[in-house]
Amino acid sequence: MRRRIDPVDLLLHVWGGLVFIFLFLPIVMIVIYSFNVGRLMVAWQGFGLNAYHAAIADPGIRAAIGVSLRAGVGASLVATILGTLAGVALARRPGPWVPLFVGILGLTLVTPEIVDAVSLLPWFVWLGTDAHVTVFNNGLIRLIVGHSLFATAVVTFIVRARIAGLDESLEEAAADLYAPPWNRFRQITLPLLMPAVLAGALMSFTLSLDDTIISAFVQVSGSTPWPVYIFSALRAALRPQIAAMSTLMLGLTLLAISMVAVVLRRSGESSTQIAGTLAGGGV
Amino acid sequence: MSQAVATPPRAAQQAPQRTRRRVPSFVLALPAWVWLLGFFLAPVSLVIWYSFGRKPSLFATHSNDVLSFDRYKESMDPAYLPTFVNTLRVGIVGTTLCLLIALPFAYWLAVKIPARWRGLLLGLVLVPFWTNFLVRTLGWSIILSPQGWVSTTLQAIGLRDAPLSVLYTRGAVQLGVVYNYLPLMILPIYVAFERIEPSLREASRDLGANRWRTMLQITLPLARPGIVAGLLLVFIPLMGDYITATVLGGAKGNMVGQLVASQFQTAQNWALGSAMAVILMTFIGVTVAVLALIFRSASAIARSRRGFTLDEAEVTR
Numbered sequence: 001m002r003r004r005i006d007p008v009d010l011l012l013h014v015w016g017g018l019v020f021i022f023l024f025l026p027i028v029m030i031v032i033y034s035f036n037v038g039r040l041m042v043a044w045q046g047f048g049l050n051a052y053h054a055a056i057a058d059p060g061i062r063a064a065i066g067v068s069l070r071a072g073v074g075a076s077l078v079a080t081i082l083g084t085l086a087g088v089a090l091a092r093r094p095g096p097w098v099p100l101f102v103g104i105l106g107l108t109l110v111t112p113e114i115v116d117a118v119s120l121l122p123w124f125v126w127l128g129t130d131a132h133v134t135v136f137n138n139g140l141i142r143l144i145v146g147h148s149l150f151a152t153a154v155v156t157f158i159v160r161a162r163i164a165g166l167d168e169s170l171e172e173a174a175a176d177l178y179a180p181p182w183n184r185f186r187q188i189t190l191p192l193l194m195p196a197v198l199a200g201a202l203m204s205f206t207l208s209l210d211d212t213i214i215s216a217f218v219q220v221s222g223s224t225p226w227p228v229y230i231f232s233a234l235r236a237a238l239r240p241q242i243a244a245m246s247t248l249m250l251g252l253t254l255l256a257i258s259m260v261a262v263v264l265r266r267s268g269e270s271s272t273q274i275a276g277t278l279a280g281g282g283v
Numbered sequence: 284m285s286q287a288v289a290t291p292p293r294a295a296q297q298a299p300q301r302t303r304r305r306v307p308s309f310v311l312a313l314p315a316w317v318w319l320l321g322f323f324l325a326p327v328s329l330v331i332w333y334s335f336g337r338k339p340s341l342f343a344t345h346s347n348d349v350l351s352f353d354r355y356k357e358s359m360d361p362a363y364l365p366t367f368v369n370t371l372r373v374g375i376v377g378t379t380l381c382l383l384i385a386l387p388f389a390y391w392l393a394v395k396i397p398a399r400w401r402g403l404l405l406g407l408v409l410v411p412f413w414t415n416f417l418v419r420t421l422g423w424s425i426i427l428s429p430q431g432w433v434s435t436t437l438q439a440i441g442l443r444d445a446p447l448s449v450l451y452t453r454g455a456v457q458l459g460v461v462y463n464y465l466p467l468m469i470l471p472i473y474v475a476f477e478r479i480e481p482s483l484r485e486a487s488r489d490l491g492a493n494r495w496r497t498m499l500q501i502t503l504p505l506a507r508p509g510i511v512a513g514l515l516l517v518f519i520p521l522m523g524d525y526i527t528a529t530v531l532g533g534a535k536g537n538m539v540g541q542l543v544a545s546q547f548q549t550a551q552n553w554a555l556g557s558a559m560a561v562i563l564m565t566f567i568g569v570t571v572a573v574l575a576l577i578f579r580s581a582s583a584i585a586r587s588r589r590g591f592t593l594d595e596a597e598v599t600r
Contacts, residue, residue, distance in 0.1 A: 009395060012390070012391040012395055016388055016392065016395075016396075019384060019388045019465075020408075022384075022462070023408065023410075023465065023466070024411070025422070025426065026419050026420075026422025026426060026462070027411060028422075029423075029426055030418055030419075030422045033425055041421075041425070042424075042425055042430055043430055044432070078318075081314070082315040085314060085315065086311065086312040086314075089310070089311035093309070093311065097309045101309075101315075101316065104323070105319070108319060108323055110519050110567075111327070111564070112519060112520060112522060112524075112540070112563065112564070112567065113520065113523055114523040114524075114525060114539075114544065114560065115327065115543075115560045115564055116327075118330060118543055118544075118547050118557065118560050119323075119326035119327045119330045119560075121547060122330070122344075122553060123325065123326035123329055126329075145322050148318070148322075149318075149319065149322055149323050153319075156315065209415070210415055212416060212526050213525070213540075216544075217544075217547070226415075227415060227416070227417050230415075230417050230418070231417060231526070234529075234530060238421070242418075243421075246414075246418040250415075250418075253413050253414075257409075257413060261406070
């Protein structure tokens with residue numbers, strides 16, 4: 001007896017395939033057009049690696065990538081430290097302040113980026129010129145602060161979710177064995193939290209790399225990050241160099257993500273949990 | 284004997300515990316508090332304050348010497364109102380399309396795909412999510428471009444006699460936002476479907492329900508938290524998006540995000556831009572509240588008709 005294929009199942013399989021094609025079509029386009037030897041990205045002239053050589057040699061592109069990477073590391077450090085501490089506090093030391101704090105974190109998550117962007121611009125201008133806190137005239141600092149807001153909320157929720165699932169008895173045992181609070185945190189709590197902290201750090205880093213709207217508003221000349229560089233290139237002509245550098249960046253991001261996924265898998269998370277944390281926890 | 288050995292550490296433990304308790308509970312969260320207060324609440328409040336001001340002269344960006352609601356009236360001017368309406372339409376249509384695409388897809392991934400392949404396929408869904416937002420959108424502008432290969436192929440095989448004219452239309456923006464936010468809809472719905480025990484669907488079938496009834500009365504109600512999360516995750520950023528609209532819609536993109544940005548960047552009218560930003564937030568808040576109301580009353584009606592509900596906590600893992 002041969003099993004008949006259920007028509008609904010067949011439709012679902014076709015749908016799944018179509019959605020994957022839809023999801024990958026533009027990305028495949030960028031990768032293909034990064035090998036375009038023509039002067040304009042959209043007009044295909046022939047196959048070659050010229051764009052990659054040109055992209056790596058271009059000082060403007062290199063500076064933009066440099067700014068993006070530095071802002072990403074900075075924002076991810078700030079968000080991971082603040083978010084981890086806040087997540088631990090939320091899960092382990094609840095108090096009457098919790099609802100208000102969670103409310104503010106939620107507000108950060110639901111505020112559209114454009115509102116954050118237009119709020120931060122006058123705020124930085126005021127801090128830097130009227131209040132004479134001159135660090136806020138530094139473009140990199142502005143980017144780090146701007147990128148760290150949403151990310152802090154994300155890290156807090158990821159860490160809180162992780163710590164809520166942990167047994168507190170290990171920490172209590174450490175306390176019983178006279179470990180001072182800091183050692184207890186460093187030697188017991190932090191290693192247990194590592195998967196969440198890593199996922200949060202990676203998440204903040206990529207959010208920062210991806211951010212265009214806030215960056216476009218708060219950047220000062222000389223600290224243009226990569227997405228804003230592409231965005232302003234739109235007004236002139238799009239060269240294949242942009243596709244080439246984007247392909248390289250995609251390769252790097254995928255490498256970093258697979259590494260984190262491997263770490264998470266070693267610590268015994270299921271694939272769904274891993275995807276959940278990588279995609280921002282909370283869900 | 285063992286009692287005597289066990290007692291001293293417990294007694295000694297009381298002392299450090301008491302000093303630990305003296306640290307106020309929110310101290311660990313304090314840095315995050317201060318950070319969000321200083322760089323989120325304060326600046327957003329400043330923008331709300333600006334929205335009641337005015338642009339005093341050609342060279343000043345804002346002034347709050349005269350407070351009024353005039354900027355709000357100005358934002359609702361016939362010159363700007365269509366943009367707000369258009370944004371809301373793109374937002375609602377886009378979110379609905381994402382839901383319609385994601386529901387069967389997430390179900391397929393969570394139920395029809397063997398467990399060992401799910402991780403890999405889910406990772407593939409995440410790849411666009413990890414590709415730069417702007418770059419993905421540029422990918423679409425290659426596809427839709429009148430000089431691109433799709434356009435030339437369509438003309439070559441005779442399906443079109445003129446170059447493709449989708450780029451820089453509202454249709455292109457709609458396609459772009461659906462594409463850009465689709466993974467945010469798929470993920471939470473997938474997670475919700477995946478958590479539902481297969482035995483529940485089997486039980487429903489054993490009790491004589493056909494597949495549609497099982498879907499409507501068992502699977503979808505249980506996946507509701509995921510669906511709600513997906514709707515929020517897509518709708519909110521979509522409403523504020525102006526990148527997709529600028530890349531794919533050009534001058535005709537017409538999203539509120541573009542309006543707000545241009546008031547701050549080109550027109551230098553911070554008061555008007557602030558009022559528009561506040562209106563955008565209000566639009567989002569009201570739409571979300573209306574949706575929540577619809578969802579709640581719909582499930583209340585369903586509950587009263589069925590006479591019982593599945594308690595989520597009891598049946599999910």
